[in-house]
Amino acid sequence: MQQVKQSINPRIAALNPYKPGKPVEEVARELGINDIVKLASNENPRGPGDKVQLAIAEAATELSRYPDGGGFALKARLAEKIGVETNQLTLGNGSNDVLDLIARVILEPGAQAIIAEHSFVVYRLAVTCCGGDLITVPAANYGADLSAMLAAITDKTRLIFIANPNNPTGTRTPGSELLPFLQAVPEHVWVVLDEAYLEYVEEEDHLNGVSLLDRFPNLIVTRTFSKVYGLAAVRFGYGVSSAAFADLLNRARQPFNVNSLAMAASMAALEDDDYVTESVALNRAGMAQMTQGLTALGYEFIPSAGNFVAFDSAEPGDGLFQRMLHEGVIVRPIAEYGLPNHVRVSIGLASENERFLAVLAKVGAHANAQKAEPAS
Ligand SMILES: *Cc1c(COP(=O)(O)O)cnc(C)c1O
Numbered sequence: 014m015q016q017v018k019q020s021i022n023p024r025i026a027a028l029n030p031y032k033p034g035k036p037v038e039e040v041a042r043e044l045g046i047n048d049i050v051k052l053a054s055n056e057n058p059r060g061p062g063d064k065v066q067l068a069i070a071e072a073a074t075e076l077s078r079y080p081d082g083g084g085f086a087l088k089a090r091l092a093e094k095i096g097v098e099t100n101q102l103t104l105g106n107g108s109n110d111v112l113d114l115i116a117r118v119i120l121e122p123g124a125q126a127i128i129a130e131h132s133f134v135v136y137r138l139a140v141t142c143c144g145g146d147l148i149t150v151p152a153a154n155y156g157a158d159l160s161a162m163l164a165a166i167t168d169k170t171r172l173i174f175i176a177n178p179n180n181p182t183g184t185r186t187p188g189s190e191l192l193p194f195l196q197a198v199p200e201h202v203w204v205v206l207d208e209a210y211l212e213y214v215e216e217e218d219h220l221n222g223v224s225l226l227d228r229f230p231n232l233i234v235t236r237t238f239s240k241v242y243g244l245a246a247v248r249f250g251y252g253v254s255s256a257a258f259a260d261l262l263n264r265a266r267q268p269f270n271v272n273s274l275a276m277a278a279s280m281a282a283l284e285d286d287d288y289v290t291e292s293v294a295l296n297r298a299g300m301a302q303m304t305q306g307l308t309a310l311g312y313e314f315i316p317s318a319g320n321f322v323a324f325d326s327a328e329p330g331d332g333l334f335q336r337m338l339h340e341g342v343i344v345r346p347i348a349e350y351g352l353p354n355h356v357r358v359s360i361g362l363a364s365e366n367e368r369f370l371a372v373l374a375k376v377g378a379h380a381n382a383q384k385a386e387p388a389s
Pocket residue numbers: 055106107108109110133176179180207209236237238239240245248249250
Protein backbone atom coordinates (compact mmCIF):
# COMPACT_ATOMS: atom_id res chain seq x y z
CA MET A 14 0.00 0.00 0.00
CA GLN A 15 2.92 2.32 0.76
CA GLN A 16 4.07 2.09 -2.84
CA VAL A 17 0.56 2.65 -4.10
CA LYS A 18 0.29 5.77 -1.93
CA GLN A 19 3.46 7.18 -3.44
CA SER A 20 1.89 6.87 -6.86
CA ILE A 21 -1.20 8.83 -5.87
CA ASN A 22 -1.79 12.59 -6.06
CA PRO A 23 -1.69 13.48 -2.32
CA ARG A 24 -4.22 16.30 -2.79
CA ILE A 25 -6.79 13.77 -3.96
CA ALA A 26 -6.02 11.34 -1.15
CA ALA A 27 -6.60 14.19 1.34
CA LEU A 28 -10.01 15.15 -0.09
CA ASN A 29 -13.18 14.27 1.81
CA PRO A 30 -15.59 12.42 -0.46
CA TYR A 31 -18.57 14.58 -1.52
CA LYS A 32 -21.60 13.64 0.58
CA PRO A 33 -24.71 13.69 -1.55
CA GLY A 34 -28.17 13.98 0.00
CA LYS A 35 -29.14 10.53 1.23
CA PRO A 36 -31.14 8.71 -1.47
CA VAL A 37 -34.68 7.58 -0.61
CA GLU A 38 -33.88 3.98 -1.60
CA GLU A 39 -30.95 3.85 0.84
CA VAL A 40 -33.03 5.05 3.78
CA ALA A 41 -35.77 2.60 2.89
CA ARG A 42 -33.25 -0.25 2.76
CA GLU A 43 -31.34 0.66 5.92
CA LEU A 44 -34.21 1.65 8.18
CA GLY A 45 -37.09 -0.30 6.67
CA ILE A 46 -39.18 2.88 6.33
CA ASN A 47 -41.45 3.19 3.31
CA ASP A 48 -43.08 6.57 3.52
CA ILE A 49 -40.03 8.79 3.01
CA VAL A 50 -39.80 12.49 2.24
CA LYS A 51 -36.51 13.70 0.76
CA LEU A 52 -35.79 17.38 1.29
CA ALA A 53 -32.02 17.10 1.09
CA SER A 54 -30.77 18.03 -2.38
CA ASN A 55 -32.69 21.16 -3.46
CA GLU A 56 -34.46 19.27 -6.22
CA ASN A 57 -37.71 20.43 -7.75
CA PRO A 58 -40.37 18.52 -5.78
CA ARG A 59 -42.60 18.23 -8.87
CA GLY A 60 -41.86 15.51 -11.36
CA PRO A 61 -40.71 16.56 -14.83
CA GLY A 62 -43.38 17.95 -17.16
CA ASP A 63 -45.22 15.82 -19.74
CA LYS A 64 -43.35 17.39 -22.66
CA VAL A 65 -40.03 16.41 -21.14
CA GLN A 66 -41.11 12.83 -20.50
CA LEU A 67 -42.31 12.52 -24.08
CA ALA A 68 -39.05 13.90 -25.45
CA ILE A 69 -37.05 11.40 -23.42
CA ALA A 70 -39.22 8.51 -24.63
CA GLU A 71 -38.63 9.61 -28.22
CA ALA A 72 -34.87 10.00 -27.75
CA ALA A 73 -34.74 6.55 -26.14
CA THR A 74 -35.18 4.95 -29.56
CA GLU A 75 -31.74 6.25 -30.67
CA LEU A 76 -29.59 5.06 -27.79
CA SER A 77 -27.13 3.06 -29.87
CA ARG A 78 -25.81 6.25 -31.49
CA TYR A 79 -23.39 8.71 -29.88
CA PRO A 80 -25.01 12.02 -29.03
CA ASP A 81 -24.29 15.15 -31.07
CA GLY A 82 -20.99 16.09 -29.44
CA GLY A 83 -21.39 19.75 -30.38
CA GLY A 84 -24.96 19.93 -29.06
CA PHE A 85 -25.94 21.93 -32.14
CA ALA A 86 -29.72 22.02 -31.71
CA LEU A 87 -29.68 22.59 -27.97
CA LYS A 88 -27.08 25.35 -28.22
CA ALA A 89 -29.07 27.11 -30.93
CA ARG A 90 -32.28 27.08 -28.89
CA LEU A 91 -30.56 28.01 -25.65
CA ALA A 92 -28.63 30.88 -27.25
CA GLU A 93 -31.82 32.28 -28.71
CA LYS A 94 -33.64 31.95 -25.40
CA ILE A 95 -31.04 33.73 -23.24
CA GLY A 96 -29.87 36.19 -25.89
CA VAL A 97 -26.25 35.17 -26.53
CA GLU A 98 -24.33 33.68 -29.48
CA THR A 99 -24.00 29.89 -29.68
CA ASN A 100 -20.20 30.20 -29.56
CA GLN A 101 -20.47 31.65 -26.05
CA LEU A 102 -21.98 28.43 -24.69
CA THR A 103 -20.36 25.39 -23.11
CA LEU A 104 -22.61 22.42 -22.42
CA GLY A 105 -21.99 20.27 -19.37
CA ASN A 106 -23.02 17.03 -17.71
CA GLY A 107 -24.61 19.16 -15.02
CA SER A 108 -23.16 22.58 -14.24
CA ASN A 109 -20.68 20.87 -11.91
CA ASP A 110 -19.05 19.53 -15.04
CA VAL A 111 -18.68 23.10 -16.34
CA LEU A 112 -17.31 24.33 -12.98
CA ASP A 113 -14.73 21.56 -13.14
CA LEU A 114 -13.82 22.46 -16.72
CA ILE A 115 -13.40 26.11 -15.78
CA ALA A 116 -10.96 25.23 -13.00
CA ARG A 117 -9.01 22.96 -15.33
CA VAL A 118 -8.73 25.59 -18.03
CA ILE A 119 -7.68 28.41 -15.69
CA LEU A 120 -5.69 26.86 -12.84
CA GLU A 121 -2.40 25.03 -12.51
CA PRO A 122 -0.19 24.26 -9.50
CA GLY A 123 0.62 27.48 -7.64
CA ALA A 124 -2.35 29.43 -9.00
CA GLN A 125 -4.95 30.63 -6.50
CA ALA A 126 -8.73 30.54 -6.48
CA ILE A 127 -10.83 32.50 -4.00
CA ILE A 128 -14.11 31.32 -2.52
CA ALA A 129 -16.32 32.56 0.31
CA GLU A 130 -16.68 30.64 3.55
CA HIS A 131 -19.84 28.43 3.52
CA SER A 132 -19.86 28.29 -0.26
CA PHE A 133 -20.75 25.41 -2.54
CA VAL A 134 -18.42 22.48 -1.95
CA VAL A 135 -17.85 21.65 -5.62
CA TYR A 136 -15.54 24.69 -6.02
CA ARG A 137 -13.11 23.21 -3.53
CA LEU A 138 -13.19 19.89 -5.35
CA ALA A 139 -12.59 21.48 -8.74
CA VAL A 140 -9.73 23.69 -7.54
CA THR A 141 -8.00 20.94 -5.58
CA CYS A 142 -8.15 18.42 -8.39
CA CYS A 143 -6.22 20.64 -10.77
CA GLY A 144 -3.57 21.58 -8.25
CA GLY A 145 -4.75 25.13 -7.52
CA ASP A 146 -4.54 26.71 -4.07
CA LEU A 147 -7.84 27.56 -2.45
CA ILE A 148 -8.20 30.79 -0.48
CA THR A 149 -11.33 30.84 1.69
CA VAL A 150 -12.51 34.30 2.74
CA PRO A 151 -14.63 34.63 5.91
CA ALA A 152 -18.33 35.24 5.25
CA ALA A 153 -20.31 38.28 6.35
CA ASN A 154 -23.78 37.41 7.64
CA TYR A 155 -23.30 33.91 6.17
CA GLY A 156 -22.89 35.36 2.66
CA ALA A 157 -19.99 36.25 0.37
CA ASP A 158 -18.10 39.33 1.65
CA LEU A 159 -17.18 40.84 -1.70
CA SER A 160 -14.90 43.57 -0.37
CA ALA A 161 -12.95 41.02 1.68
CA MET A 162 -12.74 38.81 -1.40
CA LEU A 163 -11.39 41.74 -3.42
CA ALA A 164 -8.81 42.40 -0.72
CA ALA A 165 -7.70 38.75 -0.90
CA ILE A 166 -6.66 39.03 -4.55
CA THR A 167 -2.91 38.63 -5.15
CA ASP A 168 -0.85 38.36 -8.33
CA LYS A 169 -1.29 34.58 -8.00
CA THR A 170 -5.10 34.83 -8.03
CA ARG A 171 -6.70 33.66 -11.25
CA LEU A 172 -10.23 32.73 -10.30
CA ILE A 173 -13.06 33.74 -7.94
CA PHE A 174 -16.20 31.66 -7.47
CA ILE A 175 -19.43 33.32 -6.36
CA ALA A 176 -22.69 31.43 -6.07
CA ASN A 177 -25.60 33.83 -6.41
CA PRO A 178 -27.70 32.74 -4.59
CA ASN A 179 -25.35 30.56 -2.58
CA ASN A 180 -25.94 26.98 -1.48
CA PRO A 181 -26.26 26.00 1.42
CA THR A 182 -26.90 29.43 2.98
CA GLY A 183 -29.37 30.84 0.44
CA THR A 184 -27.62 34.22 0.70
CA ARG A 185 -27.72 36.53 -2.29
CA THR A 186 -25.53 39.28 -3.69
CA PRO A 187 -27.67 42.18 -4.98
CA GLY A 188 -26.72 44.10 -8.11
CA SER A 189 -25.63 47.10 -6.06
CA GLU A 190 -22.79 44.99 -4.59
CA LEU A 191 -22.06 42.83 -7.61
CA LEU A 192 -21.50 45.64 -10.08
CA PRO A 193 -18.84 47.60 -8.15
CA PHE A 194 -17.15 44.29 -7.33
CA LEU A 195 -16.88 43.31 -10.99
CA GLN A 196 -15.61 46.78 -11.83
CA ALA A 197 -12.88 46.45 -9.21
CA VAL A 198 -11.67 42.93 -10.04
CA PRO A 199 -8.43 43.19 -12.02
CA GLU A 200 -8.41 41.92 -15.59
CA HIS A 201 -6.16 38.95 -14.85
CA VAL A 202 -8.77 37.41 -12.54
CA TRP A 203 -11.71 35.37 -13.84
CA VAL A 204 -15.01 35.58 -11.97
CA VAL A 205 -17.44 32.66 -12.03
CA LEU A 206 -21.03 33.52 -11.17
CA ASP A 207 -22.82 30.28 -10.36
CA GLU A 208 -26.51 30.95 -11.00
CA ALA A 209 -27.98 27.53 -10.17
CA TYR A 210 -30.87 29.18 -8.30
CA LEU A 211 -31.28 32.33 -10.39
CA GLU A 212 -34.86 31.55 -11.45
CA TYR A 213 -36.07 31.56 -7.84
CA VAL A 214 -34.85 35.11 -7.21
CA GLU A 215 -37.71 37.59 -7.45
CA GLU A 216 -36.11 40.69 -5.93
CA GLU A 217 -35.81 43.60 -8.35
CA ASP A 218 -32.31 44.60 -7.28
CA HIS A 219 -30.87 41.36 -8.67
CA LEU A 220 -28.56 41.34 -11.69
CA ASN A 221 -28.20 38.21 -13.79
CA GLY A 222 -24.71 37.42 -14.99
CA VAL A 223 -25.55 36.94 -18.65
CA SER A 224 -26.68 40.56 -18.88
CA LEU A 225 -23.20 41.65 -17.70
CA LEU A 226 -21.07 39.57 -20.06
CA ASP A 227 -20.68 42.36 -22.61
CA ARG A 228 -19.20 44.66 -19.99
CA PHE A 229 -16.95 42.15 -18.22
CA PRO A 230 -14.93 39.87 -20.51
CA ASN A 231 -13.48 38.06 -17.46
CA LEU A 232 -16.96 36.95 -16.33
CA ILE A 233 -18.18 33.35 -16.68
CA VAL A 234 -21.75 32.38 -15.80
CA THR A 235 -22.95 28.85 -15.03
CA ARG A 236 -26.55 27.66 -14.91
CA THR A 237 -28.29 24.33 -14.45
CA PHE A 238 -31.39 22.35 -15.33
CA SER A 239 -31.13 20.42 -12.05
CA LYS A 240 -33.14 22.85 -9.94
CA VAL A 241 -36.13 24.82 -11.22
CA TYR A 242 -36.27 22.82 -14.49
CA GLY A 243 -36.70 19.63 -12.48
CA LEU A 244 -34.06 17.59 -14.32
CA ALA A 245 -31.46 16.75 -11.67
CA ALA A 246 -31.31 13.11 -12.80
CA VAL A 247 -30.50 13.74 -16.46
CA ARG A 248 -27.50 16.00 -15.69
CA PHE A 249 -27.46 19.11 -17.80
CA GLY A 250 -25.96 22.52 -17.11
CA TYR A 251 -24.13 25.13 -19.16
CA GLY A 252 -21.61 27.91 -19.06
CA VAL A 253 -21.88 31.30 -20.77
CA SER A 254 -18.76 33.38 -21.33
CA SER A 255 -16.91 35.27 -24.03
CA ALA A 256 -16.61 33.22 -27.20
CA ALA A 257 -12.83 33.10 -26.74
CA PHE A 258 -13.10 31.53 -23.30
CA ALA A 259 -15.87 29.14 -24.38
CA ASP A 260 -13.50 27.96 -27.10
CA LEU A 261 -10.95 27.01 -24.41
CA LEU A 262 -13.57 25.26 -22.31
CA ASN A 263 -14.70 23.29 -25.33
CA ARG A 264 -11.12 22.18 -26.00
CA ALA A 265 -10.85 20.73 -22.49
CA ARG A 266 -14.33 19.18 -22.59
CA GLN A 267 -14.73 15.43 -23.11
CA PRO A 268 -16.33 14.94 -26.55
CA PHE A 269 -19.66 13.42 -25.49
CA ASN A 270 -20.11 14.84 -22.01
CA VAL A 271 -23.83 15.57 -22.47
CA ASN A 272 -25.93 12.56 -23.36
CA SER A 273 -28.81 12.40 -25.85
CA LEU A 274 -31.54 11.99 -23.24
CA ALA A 275 -30.29 15.05 -21.36
CA MET A 276 -30.24 17.11 -24.55
CA ALA A 277 -33.73 16.00 -25.59
CA ALA A 278 -35.14 16.60 -22.12
CA SER A 279 -33.53 20.04 -21.85
CA MET A 280 -34.76 21.08 -25.30
CA ALA A 281 -38.30 20.18 -24.26
CA ALA A 282 -37.91 21.89 -20.88
CA LEU A 283 -36.88 25.10 -22.64
CA GLU A 284 -40.27 25.13 -24.37
CA ASP A 285 -42.20 24.80 -21.12
CA ASP A 286 -42.11 28.22 -19.49
CA ASP A 287 -45.27 27.43 -17.52
CA TYR A 288 -43.44 24.66 -15.69
CA VAL A 289 -40.82 27.14 -14.48
CA THR A 290 -43.38 29.78 -13.50
CA GLU A 291 -45.44 27.22 -11.59
CA SER A 292 -42.36 25.83 -9.87
CA VAL A 293 -41.29 29.28 -8.73
CA ALA A 294 -44.79 29.98 -7.40
CA LEU A 295 -44.83 26.64 -5.58
CA ASN A 296 -41.47 27.49 -4.04
CA ARG A 297 -42.63 30.93 -2.95
CA ALA A 298 -45.61 29.45 -1.10
CA GLY A 299 -43.51 26.61 0.32
CA MET A 300 -40.83 29.02 1.53
CA ALA A 301 -43.46 31.01 3.42
CA GLN A 302 -44.87 27.81 4.91
CA MET A 303 -41.41 26.61 5.98
CA THR A 304 -40.10 29.87 7.41
CA GLN A 305 -43.33 30.59 9.30
CA GLY A 306 -43.29 27.01 10.61
CA LEU A 307 -39.66 27.24 11.71
CA THR A 308 -40.31 30.53 13.49
CA ALA A 309 -43.37 29.11 15.23
CA LEU A 310 -41.25 26.23 16.52
CA GLY A 311 -38.56 28.61 17.78
CA TYR A 312 -35.88 28.05 15.13
CA GLU A 313 -33.87 30.83 13.56
CA PHE A 314 -33.09 30.56 9.86
CA ILE A 315 -30.90 32.30 7.30
CA PRO A 316 -33.19 34.21 4.90
CA SER A 317 -32.92 32.36 1.59
CA ALA A 318 -33.31 33.38 -2.03
CA GLY A 319 -33.23 29.75 -3.21
CA ASN A 320 -35.45 26.68 -2.98
CA PHE A 321 -34.08 25.65 0.43
CA VAL A 322 -33.49 27.19 3.81
CA ALA A 323 -30.74 26.64 6.39
CA PHE A 324 -31.88 26.89 9.99
CA ASP A 325 -30.10 26.91 13.33
CA SER A 326 -30.78 23.44 14.74
CA ALA A 327 -29.75 24.52 18.28
CA GLU A 328 -27.67 21.34 18.49
CA PRO A 329 -25.19 19.57 16.19
CA GLY A 330 -27.01 19.31 12.87
CA ASP A 331 -25.97 15.71 12.41
CA GLY A 332 -27.91 14.65 15.51
CA LEU A 333 -31.11 16.23 14.23
CA PHE A 334 -30.48 14.75 10.78
CA GLN A 335 -30.23 11.24 12.28
CA ARG A 336 -33.39 11.58 14.37
CA MET A 337 -35.38 13.00 11.46
CA LEU A 338 -34.11 10.19 9.26
CA HIS A 339 -35.65 7.63 11.63
CA GLU A 340 -38.96 9.47 11.17
CA GLY A 341 -38.66 9.18 7.39
CA VAL A 342 -37.62 12.78 6.64
CA ILE A 343 -34.26 13.32 4.91
CA VAL A 344 -32.65 16.72 5.46
CA ARG A 345 -29.05 17.88 5.11
CA PRO A 346 -26.63 18.59 7.95
CA ILE A 347 -24.08 21.15 6.72
CA ALA A 348 -21.12 20.80 9.10
CA GLU A 349 -18.87 20.23 6.09
CA TYR A 350 -19.76 23.77 4.98
CA GLY A 351 -18.55 25.16 8.29
CA LEU A 352 -22.04 25.29 9.80
CA PRO A 353 -22.09 22.48 12.40
CA ASN A 354 -25.26 23.70 14.13
CA HIS A 355 -27.32 24.32 11.01
CA VAL A 356 -29.42 22.01 8.89
CA ARG A 357 -30.52 22.71 5.33
CA VAL A 358 -34.00 21.71 4.23
CA SER A 359 -35.22 21.93 0.65
CA ILE A 360 -38.65 23.38 -0.06
CA GLY A 361 -40.95 20.50 -1.00
CA LEU A 362 -44.61 20.09 -1.83
CA ALA A 363 -46.96 21.58 0.78
CA SER A 364 -47.61 18.12 2.25
CA GLU A 365 -43.88 17.38 2.47
CA ASN A 366 -43.16 20.69 4.18
CA GLU A 367 -45.93 19.95 6.64
CA ARG A 368 -44.46 16.53 7.38
CA PHE A 369 -41.01 18.07 7.91
CA LEU A 370 -42.40 20.63 10.35
CA ALA A 371 -44.36 17.98 12.25
CA VAL A 372 -41.29 15.77 12.62
CA LEU A 373 -39.13 18.74 13.63
CA ALA A 374 -41.72 19.63 16.28
CA LYS A 375 -41.46 16.06 17.55
CA VAL A 376 -37.71 15.39 17.51
CA GLY A 377 -35.99 18.81 17.25
CA ALA A 378 -33.94 20.44 20.03
CA HIS A 379 -36.72 22.87 20.89
CA ALA A 380 -39.19 19.99 21.24
CA ASN A 381 -36.86 18.42 23.81
CA ALA A 382 -36.52 21.74 25.62
CA GLN A 383 -40.29 22.14 25.78
CA LYS A 384 -40.70 18.61 27.07
CA ALA A 385 -37.94 19.03 29.64
CA GLU A 386 -39.34 22.26 31.08
CA PRO A 387 -42.32 20.97 33.06
CA ALA A 388 -40.13 18.36 34.76
CA SER A 389 -37.51 20.84 35.96
C1 LIG B 1 -27.21 22.35 -7.27
C2 LIG B 1 -26.14 23.30 -7.55
C3 LIG B 1 -25.50 23.31 -8.78
C4 LIG B 1 -25.97 22.41 -9.89
O1 LIG B 1 -25.24 21.29 -10.06
P1 LIG B 1 -25.58 20.38 -11.32
O2 LIG B 1 -24.26 19.71 -11.58
O3 LIG B 1 -25.99 21.26 -12.44
O4 LIG B 1 -26.64 19.45 -10.90
C5 LIG B 1 -24.53 24.25 -9.04
N1 LIG B 1 -24.20 25.16 -8.12
C6 LIG B 1 -24.80 25.21 -6.92
C7 LIG B 1 -24.44 26.28 -5.96
C8 LIG B 1 -25.77 24.27 -6.60
O5 LIG B 1 -26.34 24.28 -5.40
